[in-house]
Amino acid sequence: MTSSAPAPAPVIEKTAVTKRLQAVGAAREFGILLALVIVVVAATVANPNFLFSADGWRDLLLTPSILVLVAIGQAIVLITRNVDLSVGSILGLSAYLTGRLFIDIPGIPILAVFVAAVVFGGLLGLVNGALVAFAKVPAMVITLGTLYAYRGINVLWTGSDRVNASDLPKDFLALGTGQILWIPILTVIALVVLVIVGWIMKNTRGGREFYAIGSDPSAAELYGLRVTRRLLIAFVSSGALAGLAGVLYTARYGTVNSQAGSGWELDAVGAAVIGGVAITGGVGSVWGAAIGAVLLLTINRALPILGIPDFWQRAVVGVLIIGAIVLDRVLAVRQKRKLIAAREDD
Amino acid sequence: MNRFIQIHLDEEAIVQTDPPQTPAPPMLELSRVVKSFGPVVALRSGSLRLQSGSIHALVGENGAGKSTLVKIVAGLYRRDAGEFRLRGEEVDFTSTAQSKAAGIAVIYQEPTLFPDLTVTENIFMGRQPVNRFGRIDRKAMRREAEELFQRLGVRIDPDRPAEGLSIADQQVIEIAKAVSLDARVLIMDEPTAALSGVEVDRLFAVARSLRDEGRALLFISHRFDEIFALCDTVTVMRDGAYVATTPIAETTVDEMVRQMVGRDVTELFPKTPAEIGEPLLEVEGLTRAGVFHDISFSVRAGEIVGLAGLVGAGRSEVARAVFGVDPYESGSVRIGGKGLPKRRPDAAIREGLALVPEDRRKQGLVLESSVSRNVSLVIRGQLAKAGIITNGFENRAAKVWASRLEVKTNALSTIAGTLSGGNQQKVVLGKWLATEPTVLIIDEPTRGIDVGTKAEVHRLLSELAGRGMGILMISSELPEVLGMADRVLVMREGRITAEIDRADATSENVMFAATHATGAHS
Numbered sequence: 001m002t003s004s005a006p007a008p009a010p011v012i013e014k015t016a017v018t019k020r021l022q023a024v025g026a027a028r029e030f031g032i033l034l035a036l037v038i039v040v041v042a043a044t045v046a047n048p049n050f051l052f053s054a055d056g057w058r059d060l061l062l063t064p065s066i067l068v069l070v071a072i073g074q075a076i077v078l079i080t081r082n083v084d085l086s087v088g089s090i091l092g093l094s095a096y097l098t099g100r101l102f103i104d105i106p107g108i109p110i111l112a113v114f115v116a117a118v119v120f121g122g123l124l125g126l127v128n129g130a131l132v133a134f135a136k137v138p139a140m141v142i143t144l145g146t147l148y149a150y151r152g153i154n155v156l157w158t159g160s161d162r163v164n165a166s167d168l169p170k171d172f173l174a175l176g177t178g179q180i181l182w183i184p185i186l187t188v189i190a191l192v193v194l195v196i197v198g199w200i201m202k203n204t205r206g207g208r209e210f211y212a213i214g215s216d217p218s219a220a221e222l223y224g225l226r227v228t229r230r231l232l233i234a235f236v237s238s239g240a241l242a243g244l245a246g247v248l249y250t251a252r253y254g255t256v257n258s259q260a261g262s263g264w265e266l267d268a269v270g271a272a273v274i275g276g277v278a279i280t281g282g283v284g285s286v287w288g289a290a291i292g293a294v295l296l297l298t299i300n301r302a303l304p305i306l307g308i309p310d311f312w313q314r315a316v317v318g319v320l321i322i323g324a325i326v327l328d329r330v331l332a333v334r335q336k337r338k339l340i341a342a343r344e345d346d
Numbered sequence: 347m348n349r350f351i352q353i354h355l356d357e358e359a360i361v362q363t364d365p366p367q368t369p370a371p372p373m374l375e376l377s378r379v380v381k382s383f384g385p386v387v388a389l390r391s392g393s394l395r396l397q398s399g400s401i402h403a404l405v406g407e408n409g410a411g412k413s414t415l416v417k418i419v420a421g422l423y424r425r426d427a428g429e430f431r432l433r434g435e436e437v438d439f440t441s442t443a444q445s446k447a448a449g450i451a452v453i454y455q456e457p458t459l460f461p462d463l464t465v466t467e468n469i470f471m472g473r474q475p476v477n478r479f480g481r482i483d484r485k486a487m488r489r490e491a492e493e494l495f496q497r498l499g500v501r502i503d504p505d506r507p508a509e510g511l512s513i514a515d516q517q518v519i520e521i522a523k524a525v526s527l528d529a530r531v532l533i534m535d536e537p538t539a540a541l542s543g544v545e546v547d548r549l550f551a552v553a554r555s556l557r558d559e560g561r562a563l564l565f566i567s568h569r570f571d572e573i574f575a576l577c578d579t580v581t582v583m584r585d586g587a588y589v590a591t592t593p594i595a596e597t598t599v600d601e602m603v604r605q606m607v608g609r610d611v612t613e614l615f616p617k618t619p620a621e622i623g624e625p626l627l628e629v630e631g632l633t634r635a636g637v638f639h640d641i642s643f644s645v646r647a648g649e650i651v652g653l654a655g656l657v658g659a660g661r662s663e664v665a666r667a668v669f670g671v672d673p674y675e676s677g678s679v680r681i682g683g684k685g686l687p688k689r690r691p692d693a694a695i696r697e698g699l700a701l702v703p704e705d706r707r708k709q710g711l712v713l714e715s716s717v718s719r720n721v722s723l724v725i726r727g728q729l730a731k732a733g734i735i736t737n738g739f740e741n742r743a744a745k746v747w748a749s750r751l752e753v754k755t756n757a758l759s760t761i762a763g764t765l766s767g768g769n770q771q772k773v774v775l776g777k778w779l780a781t782e783p784t785v786l787i788i789d790e791p792t793r794g795i796d797v798g799t800k801a802e803v804h805r806l807l808s809e810l811a812g813r814g815m816g817i818l819m820i821s822s823e824l825p826e827v828l829g830m831a832d833r834v835l836v837m838r839e840g841r842i843t844a845e846i847d848r849a850d851a852t853s854e855n856v857m858f859a860a861t862h863a864t865g866a867h868s
Contacts, residue, residue: 203481205474212460212471219458224443225472282462339510342503 028276029288036295043302050305058184064297065186068290069245070264071271072197073238075289078272080234081214081281082132082139087242087268089150090124091261094246099163099256110172114247121243122236129235133228158258165254176251186248198286210234214281271296274324371434373398373562374531379428381414388414393588394581396562401553403573404566406583407606408657408822412566416533420452421445450531451524455539457516461509466491468508469523494522498552514545521552533564538572539658550576568656568861570599582606607824607853617808617830623647626816627785629668632677637663638840645785645816652831653820655860660840661820662704665787669701670694681785700778704789710774713763718744720762721776747776768799789820804830824853836860
């Protein structure tokens with residue numbers, strides 16, 4: 001349409017409902033941030049070293065950094081109404097690849113290893129995406145299959161071998177523990193990725209199309225959106241981020257065997273769901289997923305300090321996930337009711 | 347301008363006739379377009395000519411080929427033959443994106459929006475205004491949305507999610523989208539079906555202003571009063587072919603109805619006379635708010651009662667309520683004098699009621715299972731011995747019905763989804779006949795079935811009635827209703843508007859009762 005409208009358009013005021021909804025959306029991420037603060041405060045009161053010690057502060061930021069990356073990738077895929085269960089296996093493969101590159105090619109530049117692992121992860125993600133987008137098989141099934149397949153390749157390749165810290169260059173290992181000012185390098189990397197991906201998801205056409213596809217896939221087809229391409233990009237992103245997480249895993253822990261990263265896919269899905277990403281697509285943000293990842297791992301560390309027995313720690317995580325889903329469901333139902341009511345007020 | 351009316355009841359003449367010639371090159375022109383799906387010919391000879399600055403109505407019975415024609419224009423289907431021109435140039439769309447790029451916008455009866463995204467995002471998805479870093483300019487986008495709504499004279503909050511919007515508002519958003527794309531051709535497929543009187547008036551005001559901007563509009567509707575109120579020209583289709591194009595001022599409702607149904611039907615669907623006995627199914631005052639109202643009728647032994655009406659009149663909903671799948675607020679259902687409880691299909695089956703649903707692929711069959719498993723599905727309880735059921739039991743039961751219905755399949759282990767439409771329908775029928783019902787409700791018995799199998803299904807229904815079964819047959823195909831039914835009930839907008847005996851039923855009076863909307867604007 002042309003912008004030469006004769007009269008200035010009267011501004012349609014934001015209705016009360018719209019304002020409240022935007023508040024709720026922000027509150028969802030704020031809410032889990034608040035939960036995170038409460039956990040940290042409680043643990044610090046029980047043991048001041050949890051926060052007020054060099055190690056405490058470093059662990060608080062460092063521990064969740066790698067999972068944050070995987071959860072960001074997972075959130076992108078979940079927002080398109082799919083799921084990527086193979087991220088743990090991709091992380092494991094790229095972690096071992098990192099070690100092998102340093103062992104087999106002495107003097108290889110660290111940057112080259114990063115690029116190789118990210119590209120490798122992206123290719124594994126492309127396999128997932130192609131199977132989902134072209135074969136039209138539900139992502140749950142495809143990525144459950146590649147979860148086992150990729151892990152199988154890992155076991156075949158690694159055998160009983162393992163990468164040890166002594167095989168790796170000192171500069172590389174320093175990445176895993178080093179800090180810029182008071183912030184661990186891994187955390188800086190995770191934050192940079194988070195800011196970039198968060199911006200793309202919110203402000204670009206491509207980013208909004210992920211939401212559109214997840215919100216109603218058949219409508220996306222009718223709109224003429226390039227659904228296949230978007231799905232491929234989502235899975236490649238998820239794979240590439242898991243690949244990046246694999247390199248950082250090696251830098252952080254120094255030892256990699258054939259089981260590295262196993263079970264991480266569930267933590268990643270859990271983190272995203274806790275952070276308000278709807279498993280049915282179209283709703284949530286990578287920021288929420290990232291905060292969810294921090295909360296998930298911080299709770300794991302805080303519970304022993306608060307004197308909660310081992311036995312209950314996994315259960316608490318479960319309660320957290322179910323609680324988050326129930327909360328989202330209740331909010332969604334209430335929102336729908338309010339939106340319908342707002343319509344009838346007109 | 348050529349102003350005479352062309353009516354051709356002779357099929358040969360239909361195929362060889364085009365809409366009247368006009369001097370200006372038409373905006374959109376379809377000429378003798380053909381489309382088939384396997385053996386089913388959906389469109390034999392579709393012709394349509396849309397002019398800029400004009401609202402054109404497209405009418406015809408269900409199955410006349412209107413939707414197929416629209417889907418070809420929208421790029422959802424590709425035509426098998428015929429010509430399709432846009433501004434005089436030959437086009438052949440292979441996707442909806444191409445049709446959209448050519449300036450064609452289709453607004454479907456049920457709009458498809460993204461519920462989680464805002465109204466503004468819904469309008470601009472995929473083509474949001476961006477700066478040179480690829481950042482979406484939300485302010486510009488919102489301003490444009492406001493301007494669009496102002497131009498269309500509606501007030502919708504551009505920041506709210508699409509979730510929870512009324513169908514009317516969703517259509518307005520679709521229209522806003524079309525306008526922002528500067529679509530030159532707007533097609534509205536029964537847009538008023540779900541709207542209230544006020545909403546219809548608002549939609550019409552929008553449509554008129556779009557016409558005055560020089561766009562070509564196509565309006566598909568069953569409501570004659572709306573067509574006369576809004577449109578400039580009307581094209582009638584029948585049996586997948588073009589019948590006539592007439593300026594609206596030069597036609598009447600009776601004329602249009604005659605063009606829509608005009609054909610000889612009695613020969614095609616013979617029902618053998620059967621002895622009509624006691625009432626088997628009695629429905630009294632059945633009401634479900636907003637869906638159907640005060641529905642009363644009875645079906646007697648040996649009788650086929652046809653339930654006619656347009657799609658969306660509430661016929662299938664009544665059938666589902668009678669069978670106990672859907673709830674209802676008041677009224678009663680009795681079988682053989684015995685009352686049926688609400689919402690208990692199992693009780694309905696026990697009392698001898700069977701329902702063959704409209705959509706056999708979704709509701710009638712387990713497509714992935716074998717023929718024999720499908721046939722024995724409802725009677726599994728009776729087949730089982732000590733709670734255990736074997737393939738042998740299933741096959742024995744299925745064999746009886748498959749042979750009686752002449753299901754054409756090599757083996758009973760054939761997967762149901764691979765059968766033809768007609769044979770699938772027979773399997774669904776077999777499944778329900780295996781329960782030995784006294785009353786059969788059958789919804790659209792021959793939809794999407796080729797002519798030969800159609801006749802078999804009709805013969806079968808006739809035979810069942812002859813053995814004393816009571817049959818309620820819902821059908822959108824007038825010839826089928828007129829040929830098969832002993833008595834015709836007509837529904838419109840949730841009410842029974844006519845009950846006509848076989849001897850008195852004609853295409854005209856049934857169609858009139860189904861369409862004559864006296865209250866559409868109230």
